[in-house]
Amino acid sequence: MSLTRPPSPDSMHGGTVVVRLTAALCGPVAREAREQLTQALAGKPKRLVADLSAVTAMDATGVGALLAAWLWASKIGTAFAVLPSPTVRDVLTTSKMDRYCTLTEEL
């Protein structure tokens, strides 16, 4: 799990920040992801995208990490979106949590 995207022109101007998370968003890794997302929100970007396109699995803790980010983003006026892998899309849509975490197809 890492912040691997180079800053886009947007992020350089306080626009979109991309947090790229990889592997399985489960258990302790999901709690670490929550921290990463919280840190990314500290700069109050205009938009935060959690790039989960390479995430292979997600459990309840992973869902919780995304909801925590969405709640915090809503509070500070940041648009929060998730770029999902097929597994992440399945979990978020099946659980109807996609009504809170906007799914996006592009960064």
Place this chain on the structure above:
Amino acid sequence: MGTDGCINQLQIPSDLLAAKQPEKEILEAMERFGYAEPAVFAVKLSLEEALVNAVKHGNRSDPAKAITVRYDVNATRIVLTVVDEGSGFSPEDIPDCTAEENLARPCGRGIMLMRVYMDEVHYSRKGNMVRMVKYNRAEP
């Protein structure tokens, strides 16, 4: 294992690493009976959530307590039972984690995932046993 089905019961310690063994066995059995990938995914996710709940909330990671996993799988359906040695709980007392006012509360998401992915989820009266059923939609 015959073609009629496979029934097994395993006892594991209150340890999430140990929970990998029944999961592996169960998923392999499902594959042998021809379950489609979405059903296997649903069972994997739900079993993991049930085991996490049993270890953390049921047995509170007490090494003196065990978890019993029973499975009964055939070409039609799989029945999973996870029993812990904790004091139990009442599922009705768990708030709806999908309601906006409860989003910040870190409880109930595992149960919610089990309910949306499995065809049936039932708790014992005491609340320390969960029984889940998934039907094999791929069956001809």
